[in-house]
Amino acid sequence: MADVILRNISKRFGAIEAVRELSLAVNDGDFLVLLGPSGAGKTTTLRLITGLEQPDSGSVMINGRDVTLDPPGSRDIAFVFQQYSLYPHLTVYDNLAFPLRSPARRVPEPVIRKRVEQTAELLHIASKLNNRATRLSGGEMQRVAIGRALVRDPSIYLMDEPLSSLDAKLRAELRLELKRIQLELGATVLYVTHDQVEAMTMATRIGVIRDGRLLQIGTPREIYENPTDSYVASRLGTPQINLLPARVLSEIALPAGTETVGVRTEHLQLAARNGGPLVGRVHRVEHLGEQNHVHLDYKGQMLVTLADPREALQAGQEIELHLMHPLYFDGAGQRIPAATH
Incomplete structure (x- = not known):
């Protein structure tokens, strides 16, 4: 795992300033959640870290190395999207193995099998390895999507609201699973969501973001008990403050x-x-x-x-x-x- 540091990152799309002078450090082993509404700049921040977008100003550091201008493939990052993005014609096993069979990696098949089986056990989908993706429930498909990231063992996992399309029961179940897995692996995770329950239950630290600006960062208890302003106070708590x-x-x-x-x-x-x-x-x-x-x-x-x-x-x-x-x-x-x- 590795540290990820953003220094004064800004990104504009035409007249819209999606990210504004954002500085953020994701520490090794951290589960940091960016919390904010749609349009706050959460996904753009993830895309800037991956290299899918280039910042107008500022820098991205991963494990002490400036990767601001590096292509996405060289950054050792795994991205879990909101939608499942599975290959429907492939089995669960082959979906999990797919990232390791990339020409850029060329991992031997015995190593692939070991990693796939270990990841499937971790996600409680070992009995589904021979099923096609189309024969899975929504929760199982999202586990496979998360597994495709886990199998790679990258420097950092970026997760873009991966549970938002699931029903309430599955979201609660996978929140627990994701936190368990993160703790077992000692993984570094940057997770974005608009859901305060996800932020409060999974994060070691929460960053509250609005209109591209990071307003406050701290532990869930710090953010809840000592918000810096009324907007941050309104983001956490049920019923709302x-x-x-x-x-x-x-x-x-x-x-x-x-x-x-x-x-x-x-x-x-x-x-x-x-x-x-x-x-x-x-x-x-x-x-x-x-x-x-x-x-x-x-x-x-x-x-x-x-x-x-x-x-x-x-x-x-x-x-x-x-x-x-x-x-x-x-x-x-x-x-x-x-x-x-």
Whole structure:
């Protein structure tokens, strides 16, 4: 495995600046997830690392070597795409073996067989090696697509939303499998997704990207608990963080310069009315088995929080709200430390 370093990378397509002065280090053995919406520049960043696109400025370093101008084939990178991209007329075995049979590699057949069988065992598809790709389920096809990357043992694995086309059950299953495999192999992975659950459950570090800019990078806990701005705060957390204008919280003291208060579910405690300054009204209760999503109206602002299903909350009921260590943001959305309070 190897380190990958991007230094001030920029890429423009006509009037669109897809990546802007992006610097990023993927450390050896890292599982780094780039998290952002469609159009944020995630896939373009991967294509710049592979050499499928050339940067307008900046450099790409792999294992200490500047590969910015090198062709894709010389970079020792494996790319897993969103779609399966299998050869339908070939068996699972031959799909897995295909990268090793490239004229550029010329790996002996006994070595190919060993690697294919080891990879199939790792992915729990050893019993499918003689099946044609067309006879596989969606989850099995995506395992084979991931296996074609694993069999090569490259410097780094790049993965472009490989689970997004699967149903929820398979996504959950393969999230666990991918993380298990990465840990067993000690692999270096750069994974891009718009799905916060994938980022939180698999990443050793998360980089939040928007409009081609890397806004913050850190462990999942760091990003969740200490976001640098309100946009980063909104990318993680279910239900999504509530962002309230400071003017509706005039009854409580806020740090100087606060324009927006970020309230996650753990920052909000509900209680029966007892003379407290913050009183909201239950708008709707969603019953979700082990927890309830409670939608509240507070001075015309809607909030969503979690509650124990045993709490007898009903639409129209007035309820007291207690804020505990919320997040504070200025007019530009930048974080204000609570210590200034």
